Amino acid sequence: MSTSGIASQARFSAQARLRALQSDIMDLILERELDAGDPLPTENELAAALGVGRNTLRESLKVLQALGVVEIRHGFGMFVAPSNFDALADGMTFRGRLSLRHKGDEALELVDVRQALESGLIGGAMDSMTSSQLAAVEESVVRMEELAAAGQTFVEADAEFHRRLFEPLNNALLVSLLAVFWKVYRQINVEVGAGAEDLTETAAVHRGIYEAVAGGDKALAAERLNRHFDGIRHRIYEVIGK
Incomplete structure (x- = not known):
């Protein structure tokens, strides 16, 4: 496989892992029966519960924030986002x-x-x-x-x-x-x-x-x-x- 092919496969694998982690975070919200406005566990608690590093976790949280699933309030924590289309x-x-x-x-x-x-x-x-x-x-x-x-x-x-x-x-x-x-x-x-x-x-x-x-x-x-x-x-x- 060419170098560009290997790099492309690696990017695809990384994206797949991030999507899987995003799904895991949403599943955690549902399993814990959190509602809109409820606080999420801290970064450390989420990272430990999901078995990932904090940098990887933050990437997924940013995506979920853009999707309107998570609301990140700097200085206050993370929350389940209210309904927002x-x-x-x-x-x-x-x-x-x-x-x-x-x-x-x-x-x-x-x-x-x-x-x-x-x-x-x-x-x-x-x-x-x-x-x-x-x-x-x-x-x-x-x-x-x-x-x-x-x-x-x-x-x-x-x-x-x-x-x-x-x-x-x-x-x-x-x-x-x-x-x-x-x-x-x-x-x-x-x-x-x-x-x-x-x-x-x-x-x-x-x-x-x-x-x-x-x-x-x-x-x-x-x-x-x-x-x-x-x-x-x-x-x-x-x-x-x-």
Whole structure:
């Protein structure tokens, strides 16, 4: 085997060992029934329990911190991290934006997942939606219509509409995934812009979704949400030149 091959194999083996150690740390957290915010054992205690050196342990802890599993508070110790989807959001956003410069596969897949989530969950959201939550959804629609009439884009109001639409589900993961989508969508708007001629039509699409929800028609709400995502796909195709 060549020198470069040996070096490559050694790097792979080191990475595999670090991944295994990261898994061991997570298993230890689960086995000891620690919860978010609970302190972890000290570095010395972890190193002894896992049979590794402190430097190797620290490398794995840094990775777990980046993944949102562990929180390291200098001067205070290490803790099980609270629920935080920032790492997931950042990673998926990067992949989506990167794909826009190539074939666009990840960006389109993100739309597919978002479409399936929204059309599939809208019925449950409607079941749990209060009158005040429904009024908040309409407020977002009115805001979009006002901005469209002024010839201004409304990416933030659009994001707010979808967030409010699914707030009744009280699903933190869904809210985080919606935020991921809008990070990617903002970048699409930066790169291709939003045609003023499409603003009124887009606002009308959201008005139609709201009216289906307000009317209690789950099938129509799901259908209109599905059609809404066809426009987003078209914008991605514009970016990647399809």
